[in-house]
Amino acid sequence: MRKLLLAAIAVTPLMATGCAGRAPAPVQTVQMKDAMMDCTAINAEIAANTGREGELGSEKGGKVAQNVAAGVVGLFIWPVWFAMDFQGAADTESKALESRDQYLSTLALQRCPMQPMVGNSVGMPLMTAR
DSSP states (O other), rough: OOOHHHHHHHHHHHHHSSSSSOOOOOOOOOOGGGGGGGGHHHHHHHHHHHHHHHHHHHHHHHHHHHHHHHHHTTTTTGGGGGGOSSSSSHHHHHHHHHHHHHHHHHHHHHOOOOOOOOEOOTOOOEEOOO
């Protein structure tokens, strides 16, 4: 009985970290500051979001590797499975940033005088203010 109790106490911290990882904090698509944004601010936020999406992509790759390693080790030491990340914070936040960028692109089309559009390497139009 004592060994069972000690085992339960030893496993409890691992269970507390079940679904390890951080909770997603997605950005809102429409924000109050949008009404005051000019072309420069819109383009700056789109650029910042693009950088953040790159960071989230790296984080997602790291979490996949972590989950694979925990899954393999968990075959031998099953409590390790509680350290796997199933929250998908990077994926959720990346999708929210994509929605925000689409909204900001729509704002830019409405508010910014544009020169002829030129495609970038991804095939998306680039906008430049006059």
